[in-house]
Amino acid sequence: LKTPLKQAATSQLVLTERQPDCQPLTPPPKPKETPPADPWTPTSNLKMLISAASPEIRSREQRRQLSDSSSEAHLLGDEYEKSQPSRKEKSLGLLCHKFLARYPEYPSPSQKSYICLDEVTEELHVERRRIYDIVNVLESLHMVSRLARNRYVWHGRHNLPQTLQALKKVGEENKYIQQIQMIRRREYEHEFEPDGERNEEMASSFGSSEQSEMSFVELPGVEFRAASVNGRKYKSLRVMSQKFVMLFLVSTPQIVSLEVAAKILIGEDQLEDLDKSKFKTKIRRLYDIANVLSSLKLIKKVHVTEERGRKPAFKWTGPEVLPNTQDTKLEATSATCSPPSSESIPSIEQCSKTLFPSKGKQNFTRHSSLIKLVKSIENDRRKIQSAPTSPVKISASMYLFPSFLLGTSFFFVSLTAEELQMKGALSSPEAVPKPEPPQQPALSQPLGVCPASHSSVSPLILPHPQSGVSYAIYLHPSQAHTVTTYSPGFMLQPPPGANATGIKSSNPKELNKITTEEGDTQRAMEEPTKSLAAEERADTKSETSSQRCLKRSQALQENNLIKRRKSDEESLDTSLTFFPSGYLIPLTHCTHGNKAECSNKEKAGVCSLQHSAYSSPITGVIPMPASELKTVNIPAFHITPLNIMLSPNSIAAAPVLSNSCLSSSSTSSAPNPSSSALNFMLQHIGLIPAGVQVPANPVLQHVPVSSQSENISHNSGSTNVQEGKVSKNTLQLDRGGLSGNYAAPSAPKELQEPQAVTESFFRTPGGPNTEPSPSANSDSTQRISQGTLYIPQRKLEVSED
DNA sequence: CATTCCCGCCACCGG
């Protein structure tokens, strides 16, 4: 047995924790002066700390206090074991909070604060070892940097934006996305059979990560002291931390399960070692890192529930990272850096060491793995083509599936009261004017109407000039964001008979329960406000299956995503507790530029939303595969390696919207998943009769692409799992709506459709009984199995005849 | 039992 009372510190700790207002904490080494603009408040941190403490701890404290104050008599009795610090009190997370509380989030640039490990350890009463853990991850985020032994400089969150951007970039350059998908897929295949025999293909194809020996990603402005930083060998924790973060930044639903992360991180260093112990260790480390990141509020713990059971995972809650626009922003900083290579191009890249050793310019082209990927894809296609008819699943090709099909990629995110407050979304008095890094505001808090959450999806809220209604558009988290406005118009109104009710009626709670649970920390805070909070989050975690195919797949998201909502004032209320008002439209990634920059052309094609918008918001938004859009339509777009790879498959992006566009696109475009989307849109718009669109599908089937779709159906069954629950709930709602709509095909009504469709899609396999409208259902099912991506049931019906 | 992750041994490394 260990002796708990190693250090009498306990009591002290408690003390510290309980007093929010005082500065009992040892004053930071340097004179603490909080810059006026600085949002940081000593108190706030402490409060958080406290709130973070689990109820148990608090109760314990109380007990203790009682005993103290009361009489000594009892003391003896309970004092025994009662007083134990309890593991939680020693948790790294808590420790980290305390640590962070010592320094301002945004220290004034003028004078730097230094961190002396000795002091810290002493003041926080912890073993040094623990501090290292914290500092290491902070260092990985460039929130601190090491000066010398025992000495660190505190940077606070100033560097965060850049760091994240850099990390994201590196993550993208890497094939993390693919890796994630690969792993997920593997799991899927693995499912029943204990053996992983056929894995070879993928293993080989991906080569997991041959090269990856990565070095620490550095930032320009940060004074990473001397070469020491890169001194080979250590940094493992730091590197791990960075990689971990990258995973979040790169993956579409910004949720990463520990398991996946561990596998990827392991895979990088050593080729496929399924060493069990190693895995365990990795997980341990990840927990350490995760705890720190959680303290920073960059991530939060959730659980993804799969059929197999629920698995621990983490969801990114940090700031959305900009799409990495041409380094523009960074230039200033980068200029400072004095990297060895003296290229004339100032960019983060230069300053940061690339993960992959590939020297010089690292083009994706050079990554053998990528090449392999492409090849394998082609092979798959071939296979598929050869046997088009059979809806057989081809494992190899699975990664082609759009993420949304597999798992859900969209979430309804609602904010907790707390979050709202923080964001200033509500009318919180002073919240807004924070001196946040100037760069990201654009996305996040446009109007105060709906809180922008940065959950997996970044919602944009657009005020509608005319109507005054605002809409929330969910953009694909990953890079590009397009900001455009469109008018909601009639769309908002649910068709009379239709299911408008559907969404509304749905009980938010149901949705919520399903998916994620928050960490204790959060929970603690929420309790008080449970009324509000309860409903909040209905996110789904779809980590698993998710994105098979890179971006293009995302494009397909169309399905999922459209959520319609009533946009009256109520929506506000509702939104707070429930969903944000307006349509939530997932634009996978469109342009990343600002709206302002959108050239006319672009607008027409991609951004056209505004113009076409009137006809139907959905239309505009509806998603064509973003990737396609990018590649095809918009020259300006930044094309990532991934996109390129995919591009072959993706053919025409149907920019949609304008008739002209449509026609042109349809003509030129080869059939591909997007076509379905297109149809969908068209139908909605009323441009195309229901029947018409159908044709598209046939095409799909013949086309290589179709294979994907087929597969998709497959996957949906197994892989998605966790999503299942969510979708279910949603489904119900939708269904009702559908049936209603079904009857009357007026353009406006269509709105709800998408969602419904999606749901049904998921459902496909089992089919949730309950359906009164058999015909429609069966049809849809059928279609799906065939490989149709998603087509509104009604359409299906049409097509049928 | 499973998940979470604290503790601290001890190898390394850099001064």
Next chain:
DNA sequence: CCGGTGGCGGGAATG
């Protein structure tokens, strides 16, 4: 060579 660093994994606490 010494003391700061920080891999690493047992196994305790917690769920």
